[in-house]
Amino acid sequence: MERWAICYVSTASPYIEEKDIDSVLSYTENWNIDHSITGILLxxxxNFFQVIEGERSIIKELFDNIAKDSRHRNLIKIFNKEIKNTEFNGYEATFLSKRTSNLSQDISYLDYIKCLDSASQNTVKNILKAFVD
Structure with missing residues (x-):
């Protein structure tokens, strides 16, 4: 089985409310766990930041659906690549700002980007830092 990973950021549509985002996070976490997809949605x-990992065909189809979802816009793909091993042990979806005000102290998500080249690592670090500033 060929393993694949896609990471992207996007902006929530202006009409989406916090309760809608809660629903998206809950549904996404359950669906991805049920389909053996690992990663994270913040x-x-x-803004949204997501990494999805799993079987290539499933990840590609999932991302195509994500890209068509009207609940967000300005989707920017950070990486789209084959992987040897998954970096995530499971799947989690959360409001980052609700859980922590200090990314480096409370959340170890930065550990997951160590497999990226240094330029991509810096990009992801800056995006994640912006989430909690």
Whole structure:
């Protein structure tokens, strides 16, 4: 089985409310766990950050559906690549700002980007830092 990972950021549509985001986070976490997808979905200050990992065909189809979802816009793909091993042990979806005000102290998500090249690591670090500033 060919393993694949896609990471992106996007902006929530202006009409989406916090209760809608809660629903998206809950549904996404359950669906991805049920389909053996690992990764993370973070939401903060009207933005989304997601990494999805799994079987290539499933990840590609899932991302195509994500890209068509009207609940967000300005989707920017950070990486789209084959992986040898998953970096995540499971799947989690959360409001980052609700859980912590200090990314480096409370959340170890930065550990997951060590497999990226240094330029991509810096990009992801800056995006995640912006989520909690």
């Amino acid at each position: 939401s903060s200050e009207g």
